[in-house]
Amino acid sequence: MVDELALAVRLQSLDSKTASLELEVATLPKQLAEIERKLEAHNRRLEADRAALAANQRDRKKLEGDIQVHEQKISKLRDQMLQAKTNEQYRAFQSEIGWCETEIRKGEDKILDFMEQSEPLEKSLKTAESELKQQAERIEKEKARVRERIAADRKQLMEVQAERKDIVSRMDPKFYADYERIRRKTHGSVVADATDGHCSACMITLRPQFVQDLKKGDRIMHCESCSRMLTYNPAVSFENNVGPAATTA
16 A cells, blocks of 8 residues: 555656646747747837838938929020010019929928938937847747757656556556546645644644554545545654754853
8 A cells, every 4th residue: 555655646746747847838839939929029120110211211212303303494494584585484484493493492401301310210220130130049049948948848748658657557447546536636636745633735634543544554545625645744853853952051
């Protein structure tokens, strides 16, 4: 019976380890996905900066094109103005030229605004590109670490499962069935200590006669409250471990 209980204690430890490993193996891919999301978010910010700078340059180029059109128009209007036959025609050419010159000044002012805006955009873009490169390197290292951890966990899980299979093969089938029944009922906690007259799992006070029978160790005994298998684990006196306290002279 002592051997059976020892096997149950070891099996419980393996089951606990299995649950921990399976949880980690299930959780780590989520960590990988979260790492990928961080990189994607940084990429989106970078693309937004690139788009803003491209829009700035596109608007500037359009304004420069508009100014060129106005300048060409002014040149033609001045040539036509020399051929004006009446003051009214001359003033009309002047008015048209004045409007083109006003549009040119407006365009030049807007270009200056875009140039001022482009400086921080270019600086932000360079910073974002540098940060993305550094973050990508960090993320690749983190992903490699997580993958290594997953592989190590799976390897250890296979080893634990192999040992569990060996232990189960050495158990009496009826005893193992009892173990599994308790494990399902208590969510993995099958064996508990009987310490200082209490069940360490549910903390119920054990009957004195029950404790005396448990001390004998000649059969598997279960807590009368939670049904866990119990091991006798008497409270240890400090003096029993280190001897009586030293007396002062």
